Each structure stands twice: as C-alpha cells, then as structure tokens.
Amino acid sequence: MRESIWSKKIPTLLGIVFIFAGIIITTFLVNQTTLFRIKAGGSNIPKNVKITNITDGSFTVSYLTDDSVLGSVNFGKGENLDQTALDERDLVSGKPNPYKVHSVTTRNLSSATEYSFAIVSGTDRFVDNGEP
Numbered sequence: 001m002r003e004s005i006w007s008k009k010i011p012t013l014l015g016i017v018f019i020f021a022g023i024i025i026t027t028f029l030v031n032q033t034t035l036f037r038i039k040a041g042g043s044n045i046p047k048n049v050k051i052t053n054i055t056d057g058s059f060t061v062s063y064l065t066d067d068s069v070l071g072s073v074n075f076g077k078g079e080n081l082d083q084t085a086l087d088e089r090d091l092v093s094g095k096p097n098p099y100k101v102h103s104v105t106t107r108n109l110s111s112a113t114e115y116s117f118a119i120v121s122g123t124d125r126f127v128d129n130g131e132p
Contacts, residue, residue, distance in 0.1 A: 043067040044122030046102075056111035061104045065121055068098035074125070075106050075117035079132055084120075 046063035053060040061073050074081040085106045090096050102121075109115060116132035118125050 044069040044124060046071075046119045046121050046126055049119070053105065057109050058105055058107045059109070059115075061102075061106075061117065061119065063102050063119060063121075065100055065102065067122075068100050069122035070096045070098050070120075071102040071104065071122075072096065072120045073104040073106060073117050074120055074132075075115055077113060077115060079116055081116060081118055081132055 043066045046065060049061065049063040051059055051061055063071075065071070071087055073085045074083070075085065076082045083106070085104050086096055087099060088103045088105060089099070106115070106117070118127045118132050120126075
C-alpha cells in the first residue's frame with residue numbers, strides 16, 4: 001500500500017518551516033539598531049571640573065566626559081539659572097557639537113554679584129549635591 005505524503009514529508013516540511021522562521025527572525029534582529037542597550041554608565045558625567053579665568057565679567061568652566069557629548073552651562077543669579085553658555089568651539093559655528101573635552105565661558109556678568117551654575121552634559125543636568 002502506498003504511504004501518504006504526510007507520513008514521510010512532515011519532518012522535512014517542519015524543518016523547512018523552522019529554517020525559514022529562523023532566517024526571518026535573524027534578519028529582523030540584525031536590522032534592529034539596538035537590541036540590547038548596554039550602558040556602563042558615566043559616559044556623560046562631568047569629570048575634573050575646574051572653574052578658571054575668573055574675572056569681574058566672566059568665568060570658565062572646563063570638564064571632561066568619557067564619550068563625546070553636547071555640553072553647556074546654565075547659569076544665573078542665585079538659583080535662577082536662566083542663561084546658557086555654549087562650549088567655546090561652538091561660538092564660531094553657532095550650533096552645539098559633541099566633545100570629550102569641554103570649556104565653557106560665561107560672559108557679560110555683573111561684578112560683585114554671586115552666580116550659580118549647572119553643567120548640562122548630554123541630556124543630563126549636573127549640580128553640586130542638589131544645589132547649583
């Protein structure tokens with residue numbers, strides 16, 4: 001008696017289905033830009049922060065980051081940080097660019113006035129123990 005096509009061919013057909021499913025899933029996963037985001041942390045955290053070039057009209061904040069990120073300084077009188085200063089190199093182009101070494105100079109400050117600032121590194125804002 002002749003055997004049915006299903007009795008002999010099911011394992012082969014099932015294998016082909018598994019192979020095609022594997023190809024489709026693998027292609028989908030490879031085309032994803034980031035399947036697992038592993039971030040060791042600290043890539044945009046300001047390090048070696050220094051306040052230099054202090055005059056009655058300006059001061060410079062310089063710091064390092066592990067990765068190239070956008071950097072700026074929000075500053076103002078007291079805790080009202082309503083002004084922003086860009087990295088020195090961005091003043092020429094007029095648009096922020098990512099760097100690992102940052103140097104931001106605040107300008108046009110009033111003398112004998114206390115100013116506070118926060119570092120904006122990447123998308124995060126960094127202050128000193130919760131205070132600007």
